Amino acid sequence: MTTHFSRVLPMIPIKTESAWRGTSDCRACAVRDMALFAELDERDFAQIHAPIDDLEYKTGESLYSEGQGAQGVFTLRKGLLKLVRLTSDGRQRIVRVVRPGDVAGLEALVTRRYDSEAVALSDVLVCRIPLTVLQGLATHSPRLHGALMGKWQGALKAADDWLAELNFGSARQRVSHLVRKMQSAEQPDEVLLFRREDMGAMLDLKLETVSREVSALVRDGILEPLDRLGRRYRLLDDTGLQALQQGD
Incomplete structure (x- = not known):
């Protein structure tokens, strides 16, 4: 396995059609304190053997679609995303807005599919984290497992609050x-x-x-x-x- 961290250039976004190249340096991430990996230390990072990519999407582009098979989850570094679901009569319903530091697609850890479509509300920068990375870290790092559960609970509450308040x-x-x-x-x-x-x-x-x-x-x-x-x-x-x- 090749190491996916790179300190040659900081956080260079790559195009969405590219392969998993591993351009991220999570330890130097500007939103790390808000994101999933805030709980990790150097021993945890040593366990990461799959690439984590920095990707950019333009306004209106879709990161993934509802029902699509999932390979990873997305931590938002910059911009805004909307999560959209289709109702039974074919209408679109925005169920949540994702902000910097939030995670989109966490349901994939259980279902292996995305339960909504993620669309860029503005130009966005995201980190795409393979499911295998999160599953492996959750196994050996109780801290990350707790952070994952907290993020998931927070996402569910945010979706409920979003619709209730509005x-x-x-x-x-x-x-x-x-x-x-x-x-x-x-x-x-x-x-x-x-x-x-x-x-x-x-x-x-x-x-x-x-x-x-x-x-x-x-x-x-x-x-x-x-x-x-x-x-x-x-x-x-x-x-x-x-x-x-x-x-x-």
């Missing part, structure tokens, strides 16, 4: 809750929203209602549009947004 209150409260959730981790005053159809499906609101409420936030000076598509906004009045969330 389907509570008036239309204005629901839209305000979503705006809050979609604040950028890197730049808290920036907000990245979905297509209005996606927002309506998540919030259980009509498309026209969502559009009207977003326009009201702009008109009231809470949001400022940053593009023509109505996806990127600057948050101008955090206090005002908080008041709307509370129904004031």
Whole structure:
């Protein structure tokens, strides 16, 4: 087996169509404290004998599809992902947004398949970790096993909270809750929203209602549009947004 760590160049992303090349240096990762490998020490890293890749995906690209056989899980280093499932009547439903440090595809450790589609909401950088690496480390490292279970429980709770919080209150409260959730981790005053159809499906609101409420936030000076598509906004009045969330 070849060693997959490389210190020649730091974290060079490779294209998604490439093979498993092992370009990652997990010990030097900028989000390691938030990611799965935060619990590992040098002895644990010595047990890793399969490649872990740094990959980049452009906005709108899919990392994997619902029901697809899984080879690994993904730790998000930069950007945002949405996890999408098809309902019984063929509609798409966004079940969770993945942020830097979060993990997508953990269900594959048990099912060997992905239970949703992961789509890049913005340009993203991810680490793709083979299932064999996680299974091997979980066997000999109780710390990592505990971290895996914690991440899994956190992901399930986040999915439940995501849907519960966004389907509570008036239309204005629901839209305000979503705006809050979609604040950028890197730049808290920036907000990245979905297509209005996606927002309506998540919030259980009509498309026209969502559009009207977003326009009201702009008109009231809470949001400022940053593009023509109505996806990127600057948050101008955090206090005002908080008041709307509370129904004031």
